[in-house]
Structure formats: structure tokens, C-alpha cells
Amino acid sequence: xxxxxxxxxxxxxxxxxxxxxxxxxxxxxxxxxxxxxxxxxxxxxxxxxxxxxxxxxxxxxxxxxxxxxxxxxxxxxxxxxxxxxxxxxxxxxxxxxxxxxxxxxxxxxxxxxxxxxxxxxxxxxxxxxxxxxxxxxxxxxxxxxxxxxxxxxxxxxxxxxxxxxxxxxxxxxxxxxxxxxxxxxxxxxxxxxxxxxxxxxxxxxxxxxxxxxxxxxxxxx
Numbered sequence: 001x002x003x004x005x006x007x008x009x010x011x012x013x014x015x016x017x018x019x020x021x022x023x024x025x026x027x028x029x030x031x032x033x034x035x036x037x038x039x040x041x042x043x044x045x046x047x048x049x050x051x052x053x054x055x056x057x058x059x060x061x062x063x064x065x066x067x068x069x070x071x072x073x074x075x076x077x078x079x080x081x082x083x084x085x086x087x088x089x090x091x092x093x094x095x096x097x098x099x100x101x102x103x104x105x106x107x108x109x110x111x112x113x114x115x116x117x118x119x120x121x122x123x124x125x126x127x128x129x130x131x132x133x134x135x136x137x138x139x140x141x142x143x144x145x146x147x148x149x150x151x152x153x154x155x156x157x158x159x160x161x162x163x164x165x166x167x168x169x170x171x172x173x174x175x176x177x178x179x180x181x182x183x184x185x186x187x188x189x190x191x192x193x194x195x196x197x198x199x200x201x202x203x204x205x206x207x208x209x210x211x212x213x214x215x216x217x218x219x220x221x
Contacts, residue, residue, distance in 0.1 A: 026110040048138045080149075094145075102133050108125075108187035115195055144175060
């Protein structure tokens with residue numbers, strides 16, 4: 001390998017290392033913003049989740065409100081009668097933490113702010129990412145609520161969920177997607193699609209060697 005090729009390789013490696021360091025520092029700041037502003041950025045997810053659960057559960061569902069003492073938590077209220085351990089009988093309600101589905105937001109913030117994209121592009125990627133991660137958050141809140149009703153509070157709430165045509169298999173599958181897969185993958189997909197030139201540089205994509213465009217294979221004659 002020529003000296004020029006070695007220097008180019010080292011520069012690219014240094015640039016990648018610089019990106020990771022900057023992304024880590026920005027991500028710490030992003031986590032602070034994400035937590036302290038959580039009462040505001042989770043509000044659209046609360047409204048959307050409330051509308052979806054109302055469609056799925058009908059009159060058995062009441063509303064979702066912010067928990068008074070910790071406003072980033074969702075208090076899910078139903079019209080399902082439930083006998084509590086102390087013997088009282090009231091409508092069933094429970095708490096859901098929407099932040100466990102949106103930790104990708106500070107991750108995306110760190111990656112975007114650490115990149116060398118223009119500010120307008122950074123803001124666009126962050127806006128798209130917030131919409132995508134909000135959708136992931138809605139998915140997680142809806143299916144965690146259904147999971148709690150179906151599996152955590154006994155036979156009566158479970159029977160109510162089944163009466164609305166929502167199977168245990170669907171709940172288990174969608175809940176696992178919402179907890180384990182979608183929150184981790186969503187910010188990465190948004191960042192990769194929004195920073196394609198930078199990603200192609202890191203993976204060693206050579207447009208002159210593959211003139212047919214992205215995805216074309218190089219064939220020997």
C-alpha cells in the first residue's frame with residue numbers, strides 16, 4: 001500500500017474516532033435534555049396512545065393522563081372493575097413509563113450533533129427522528145398497556161382484552177418488538193439514512209469502482 005493510501009486510511013479512522021467521541025459527549029447532554037423536557041416531548045405520544053387504546057378497548061377504556069407527581073409517567077385509567085388487595089373495588093388503573101421506549105432520542109441526538117452535516121440537515125434528521133421515535137413510543141405504550149391488562153391483573157381484565165379480539169400471541173409479539181427491537185433500531189436507521197455519504201465513507205464504498213450506483217455488485221469479466 002502506498003504512503004498516500006495509508007495516510008487516507010488513517011485520516012478516515014481518525015474521523016470515525018472523532019465522530020464517536022463527539023457523539024458520546026453530545027449524547028450525555030442529550031440525555032439531560034431528554035429527561036428534563038420529558039413532560040413535553042412525551043405529550044404527543046400520550047394523546048396518540050389514548051386514541052388507539054380507545055379504539056381497541058372501546059368503553060372499557062377511559063383515558064391516559066400525566067401522573068401528578070412525576071409528569072413524564074402515564075397514568076392509564078380504565079372502566080374495568082377490579083378488586084384490590086385491600087378489598088376495595090374500583091376501576092382499574094396503572095402506570096406506564098413511556099421513556100423506556102424513547103431512549104433512542106438522545107442516542108440520535110448525539111450521533112447527529114457529532115456528525116459533520118450542515119445545521120439544516122441536522123435539524124431535519126432530528127425532526128424526522130423525533131417523529132419516528134414518537135411512533136415507536138406510541139407502539140410501546142399501547143402494547144405494554146395491553147400486556148399489563150392481559151397478564152398482570154388476573155382473569156377479569158384478561159377476559160376483557162380477549163373480548164375485544166386481541167390475542168395473547170399478538171400482545172406478546174408486539175410487546176417484545178416494542179421493548180427489545182424497535183427502540184434500539186429506530187435511531188440507528190434514521191441516522192444511517194440521513195447520513196448516507198458519511199456511512200459510505202466509513203464502510204469504504206467506492207463510487208468509481210461501482211459506477212452503477214449503490215447496491216450494484218462488481219463482477220470480474
